[in-house]
Amino acid sequence: MYDxxxxxxxxxRQAANLFAKNADAKLIAGGHTLVPVMKQRLAAPPHLVxxxxxxxxxxxxxxxxxxxxxxxAKHNDVATSSTVAEAIPALAELAALIGDPxxxxxxxxxxxxxxxxxxADYPAACLALGATIVTNKRKLKPEEFFQGLxxxxxxxxxxxxxxxxxxxxxxxxxxFRNQASRYALVGVFVARLPSGVRVTVTGAGGDGVFRVAxxxxxxxxxxxxxxxxxLAVSPDGLNSDLHGSAEYRAHLIGVLAKRAVDxxxxxx
Amino acid sequence: MAxxxxxxxxxxxxGNIDPRTLLVQFLRENLRLTxxxxxxxxxxxxxxxxxxxxxxxxxxTVLAVMADGHEVTTIExxxxxxxxxxxxxxxxxxxxxxxxxxxxxxxIMTAVDLVNRKGHELSDPVIREELEGNLCRCTGYQNxxxxxxxxxxxxxx
Numbered sequence: 001m002y003d004x005x006x007x008x009x010x011x012x013r014q015a016a017n018l019f020a021k022n023a024d025a026k027l028i029a030g031g032h033t034l035v036p037v038m039k040q041r042l043a044a045p046p047h048l049v050x051x052x053x054x055x056x057x058x059x060x061x062x063x064x065x066x067x068x069x070x071x072x073a074k075h076n077d078v079a080t081s082s083t084v085a086e087a088i089p090a091l092a093e094l095a096a097l098i099g100d101p102x103x104x105x106x107x108x109x110x111x112x113x114x115x116x117x118x119x120a121d122y123p124a125a126c127l128a129l130g131a132t133i134v135t136n137k138r139k140l141k142p143e144e145f146f147q148g149l150x151x152x153x154x155x156x157x158x159x160x161x162x163x164x165x166x167x168x169x170x171x172x173x174x175x176f177r178n179q180a181s182r183y184a185l186v187g188v189f190v191a192r193l194p195s196g197v198r199v200t201v202t203g204a205g206g207d208g209v210f211r212v213a214x215x216x217x218x219x220x221x222x223x224x225x226x227x228x229x230x231l232a233v234s235p236d237g238l239n240s241d242l243h244g245s246a247e248y249r250a251h252l253i254g255v256l257a258k259r260a261v262d263x264x265x266x267x268x
Numbered sequence: 269m270a271x272x273x274x275x276x277x278x279x280x281x282x283g284n285i286d287p288r289t290l291l292v293q294f295l296r297e298n299l300r301l302t303x304x305x306x307x308x309x310x311x312x313x314x315x316x317x318x319x320x321x322x323x324x325x326x327x328x329t330v331l332a333v334m335a336d337g338h339e340v341t342t343i344e345x346x347x348x349x350x351x352x353x354x355x356x357x358x359x360x361x362x363x364x365x366x367x368x369x370x371x372x373x374x375x376i377m378t379a380v381d382l383v384n385r386k387g388h389e390l391s392d393p394v395i396r397e398e399l400e401g402n403l404c405r406c407t408g409y410q411n412x413x414x415x416x417x418x419x420x421x422x423x424x425x
Contacts, residue, residue: 001288002288003286003287003288004287004288005287006270006287006331006333008333008336028331028334031329031330031331031334032311032329035290035329035330035331036310036311036329039309039310048287050333050334052334053337076323080385099401100314100400100401100402101324101378101381101382101385101398101400101401102311102314102317102324102325102326102378102381102401103311103326103401105320105323105324105325106325106326106329106330181312182400
């Protein structure tokens with residue numbers, strides 16, 4: 001790890017102001033992506049701005065028809081919150097599948113979204129549920145926020161403060177984990193919203209999270225796993241590596257989407 | 269350099285450290301608490317698990333400066349020197365929940381955290397699922413699972 005200067009702001013404003021003098025600073029919250037990357041010297045920020053001591057950014061609450069989660073909420077907080085379990089159980093289940101118990105005690109929802117790892121779980125939930133990602137500057141929809149591998153619309157001094165998830169009628173997330181890393185080899189989030197059905201995929205896309213329009217159209221007509229029988233996802237543009245070929249991942253998308261629809265329908 | 273101050277095993281600990289110092293390095297090299305081990309150094313194996321504010325974390329992936337002002341418990345903090353072992357430690361001894369012993373401190377700290385979160389009656393599948401972030405390269409999982417189930421019950425008394 002290369003040397004850096006450590007900053008510990010007490011507010012989001014102080015954190016943002018640190019970028020005025022140190023444009024090449026990096027934000028750290030749980031640190032469970034950034035610390036490993038810094039150890040490998042793949043990142044070497046000269047300034048590190050620690051958000052983890054800013055108060056009031058880890059709340060979980062219902063606001064009307066939305067579940068609002070603070071950016072510093074840990075994966076374990078989301079996985080075990082009774083508010084989340086009642087409003088969007090699929091989201092609690094998704095959080096419980098991230099990493100391992102110790103990782104879930106540190107990793108944050110804001111950090112996961114800001115990193116936009118193509119195998120991360122939260123991007124699938126955000127895109128499927130039509131979440132609003134709120135920063136210190138503006139509100140962003142997932143379609144504009146996620147911009148490809150490890151790339152988002154966030155500016156250097158822009159800080160995610162919370163994420164607002166519309167509550168769906170039904171939803172489920174099914175993940176096929178890489179046995180070693182526990183990241184998604186493929187993960188499929190299915191949501192039935194008042195505005196329509198959305199099916200999103202993480203882990204497979206060469207550009208990160210994406211929607212499967214053919215599945216959405218079929219499920220819109222009939223929200224049952226049989227509705228997507230015979231529909232195939234093209235392997236073109238999907239990731240292919242030692243863990244699985246693009247064809248294998250394309251096949252998994254169909255299998256997991258059906259399981260997710262069944263799981264969503266099985267919920268009372 | 270950065271000044272840090274935290275409560276480690278109930279005792280105030282301070283240091284003037286390079287900000288790059290990992291919590292596990294601070295514990296082992298500055299405080300000489302070498303019970304916490306470094307296995308993979310990539311937050312996968314769990315040999316470095318300690319409790320930060322009462323919750324299990326992987327100390328190889330926490331910067332010591334980020335733990336400034338917080339409370340840390342290591343394997344050395346479970347039972348005082350000369351005092352009887354913590355019930356989870358005793359269960360690992362009784363049920364031979366170790367072979368080479370390298371992963372044991374992390375296993376025990378994870379096990380105590382598991383009991384704190386999920387109670388004293390733990391089924392085999394729950395214990396095995398919860399151990400996904402702790403690797404035993406001797407593959408001695410059978411007795412580790414037995415030990416945790418027994419230790420969880422013993423912690424209730």
